[in-house]
Structures are given as C-alpha cells and as structure tokens.
Amino acid sequence: MAGRAGDADRCGELPAADLDDLRQAGLLGLLVPRRFGGHGGGFAQWANAARVLAEASGSTALALNMHTSVLGALAGTPDELARAMGAPESYFSARDRMLTQAAGGSFIAVAMSERGAGSRLSALRTSYRREGDGYRITGLKSFCSGASHADVYFVAARAAEDHSEGEQPDEDHLAAAAGPATRVSHFLVPAGNGVTVEPNWDTLGMRGTGSHDLRLDVWVPADALVGGLEGLSLLIAQIMPQWLVASYAAVYAGVGRATFNAGIEHARGRTAAGIPKGLVGLPAVRARFGHADVALAALDVVIDECARRVEADPGSAATNRWVWRAKLLAGQTAQDVAASVIEACGTTVTRRGHPLERLYRDARCGSLQPATTDVCADWLGLAALGGDPDADANVARW
Numbered sequence: 001m002a003g004r005a006g007d008a009d010r011c012g013e014l015p016a017a018d019l020d021d022l023r024q025a026g027l028l029g030l031l032v033p034r035r036f037g038g039h040g041g042g043f044a045q046w047a048n049a050a051r052v053l054a055e056a057s058g059s060t061a062l063a064l065n066m067h068t069s070v071l072g073a074l075a076g077t078p079d080e081l082a083r084a085m086g087a088p089e090s091y092f093s094a095r096d097r098m099l100t101q102a103a104g105g106s107f108i109a110v111a112m113s114e115r116g117a118g119s120r121l122s123a124l125r126t127s128y129r130r131e132g133d134g135y136r137i138t139g140l141k142s143f144c145s146g147a148s149h150a151d152v153y154f155v156a157a158r159a160a161e162d163h164s165e166g167e168q169p170d171e172d173h174l175a176a177a178a179g180p181a182t183r184v185s186h187f188l189v190p191a192g193n194g195v196t197v198e199p200n201w202d203t204l205g206m207r208g209t210g211s212h213d214l215r216l217d218v219w220v221p222a223d224a225l226v227g228g229l230e231g232l233s234l235l236i237a238q239i240m241p242q243w244l245v246a247s248y249a250a251v252y253a254g255v256g257r258a259t260f261n262a263g264i265e266h267a268r269g270r271t272a273a274g275i276p277k278g279l280v281g282l283p284a285v286r287a288r289f290g291h292a293d294v295a296l297a298a299l300d301v302v303i304d305e306c307a308r309r310v311e312a313d314p315g316s317a318a319t320n321r322w323v324w325r326a327k328l329l330a331g332q333t334a335q336d337v338a339a340s341v342i343e344a345c346g347t348t349v350t351r352r353g354h355p356l357e358r359l360y361r362d363a364r365c366g367s368l369q370p371a372t373t374d375v376c377a378d379w380l381g382l383a384a385l386g387g388d389p390d391a392d393a394n395v396a397r398w
C-alpha cells in the first residue's frame, strides 16, 4: 500500500489493488461478528488497525474507515435495543446479509455529505419517498470515498415531504427540521442502475481516497432502509458518536506517525554543506522531532483511552467526551506535526513526489473532517461549562 500511495495521490483515485489486499487479508470483515464470517473486532481493534494501515496509506485507511464505521454501527447495535426501538424482523435478516457480504469482500462507501450541507444530516437535500414496495432516493452526494469501487453505498436522505424536492431549504426550515420531527434515514444502496459516480475528486489532500460525487435516482426495496425504521439517523449519530467522530482519529494518528517517520528518515540521511553532522546536528531540528514525538505519543494514549472506554462503557457521557477529545487531538496533532517536520526538513521535501509533500497535505485534512476541530472544541467546551453538548448548540450538530 505504501508503494502505491504516491500514484494514488497523483491520480486522485483509490487503488483497486489496495482494496484487493484488504479483502485478501480479511480486513473488510474486521468488525463483522464471527458467526457471519468476520473477525469479530470492535472499536479498539479498528483503532489499532487504522493506525498501522494509515502509516502506509492514509487515503486507503480512510476509505476503509468509512466501510468499517458502517459495520461498526450495524454490528454494534444490540438486537434487544433495535427491537425496543421498533426494528422489524426484516431488518435483522437484511443486516445479517450485509454483514455476511462484507466479510466476503463487499466494500461499502458512505454517501452522507453534500455540497452546502457538509455532513450535517439535518441540512441534507437528497430525499426519499415511498414508491411501490420500497423507496426512491434522489439527490447528489459529494466526497464519497472509494466511490468508484463500492459494491454498496450507505446513503443518508431526508423524507421528501420535509421540503419539496430540489427546493433549497431556508434557515427557518432547517431550524425546524433540526428538531426531533426530522426524518433523516439511511439506506444501503447497491451499486448499479440509478447510481452514478461522477469522477470529479480533485482536492488538496487524501487524494487517494477517490472521494467523488455520486448522483442518485434509484429505487430500493423496503429492507434497504437501515433499522427498518425511518428517522433513525440523527439518533444514531448521537448515541454512537464513536463511528461518526472518533473513528477518523486513529487514521490521522497513523498519518501523523508516517510524517514523523518520513521526516526522521530524511533528517538522518541529509548532509548539508556547512552544517556538521547534517540536520541531525541542529538543535532546532532535534527539538522539532522531540516535540513531535511527545505529541504523537500523547495522541496514541488518548486514542487508546477512547477505545478502552468505547468498549467498556459505550455511549456514556464520560466516554463520549473521550470520543470528541480523540477527534480534536488527532486532527490538530497530525497537521501540527506535519507543519513542524516540514519546517525541520526544509524546502527539499516540498518537491512534488516527495512523500512528505503528500503527507503534509494529507495531514491537513484531519481537522476538516467531521466533526471539525472547531465543532469538537465547541462540543467539549459546552460540556465543560455544564451544557448539553448535543442539544444546546445554536447550530444543529448533525
């Protein structure tokens, strides 16, 4: 994967060979329970795997993170809870089929974000309505990592009657829609007719994710509705933030570590005219690596603590604080380490094609992914000040 990362960055596409390797290694089934052919892993196993994979290719680890988050949420919802929420029996057979397929190598991409709405579920424009025995979903998604290779898309959409199709929701509408009445639902939509990838991904970093737009005008059967119930998306985002917020953290910790390693390799090999012992002989350079070492170690500790709590006490207020802390710290640390390592190594490493040039751009994306660093900080600040960080924000969290 590491050997393919440069090309993937240049082309702006997820390498099919990376996906094949992940499949062969059984990693598409990492979070699938053993009874469905997977490895039965949980959040902690993902946090470990993501860090290792992202050291080789942040982009591929990020695309796998999307797949894994869906499986983590599906496999991690206890049957009794789903039944108590009203999930019909048909949901369980559809879910088990999906888990079995994923363990067998089926790749799931997440189609949540949209231009304008970002990842705010309450502001989505993609809509669905009842049609025959199923639903028709129409809309345009953006930033869909691994879109070209997906077998299934995890699509978020709002009930069409929440606003007229194609209509831009106004602020009042969005404020009302952000309330409990909003019906935002998720669907598992197979690739094929009615689902078109628009290959237009051309951004600063994590280019190897191939996060293209996705156009939808597709009919799906009723059992494609996740949970078998409409309107669960906002609830799930609140009760399982680990899969929406913290699962990225380990990916960016891996990117930060890769940046550090590449910087060390460069600094150790670099002789510079007039500088005895090259870069290693410069105290300022050494201090930058010292600071980066501490920052990355601290990030690992926070991710491990987050994972430990997610496994031991998922969904509690205390656990969720670690979820949001991990995301904030990962986004900030990866980009701070990358900026400092570049400063230590010099302009040479900013040439196109040098791994550090790519890693610097990749590391910049962590704090931009939802929840953004600013949103995490607001959430944590509100919690610290005694508010309800999910309910008391003046803009809907999701």
Ligand SMILES: Cc1cc2nc3c(=O)[nH]c(=O)nc-3n(C[C@H](O)[C@H](O)[C@H](O)COP(=O)(O)OP(=O)(O)OC[C@H]3O[C@@H](n4cnc5c(N)ncnc54)[C@H](O)[C@@H]3O)c2cc1C
Binding pocket: 062, 066, 109, 110, 111, 112, 113, 114, 115, 116, 117, 118, 119, 120, 142, 143, 144, 145, 146, 205, 206, 209, 211, 365, 368, 369, 370, 372, 373, 374, 375, 395, 396, 397, 398
């Ligand atoms: C490499 C990469 C891969 C991605 N892959 C996927 C994918 O596979 N599937 C997918 O669905 N999406 C994906 N995304 C999209 C991502 O999840 C975000 O939705 C997207 O980046 C949001 O874009 P935006 O430009 O609208 O910014 P926003 O996130 O809307 O941010 C704009 C500004 O608004 C602020 N803001 C945002 N939300 C709130 C809020 N609730 N309260 C207060 N302030 C807020 C932000 O802090 C920021 O200052 C990916 C993004 C990247 C960078």
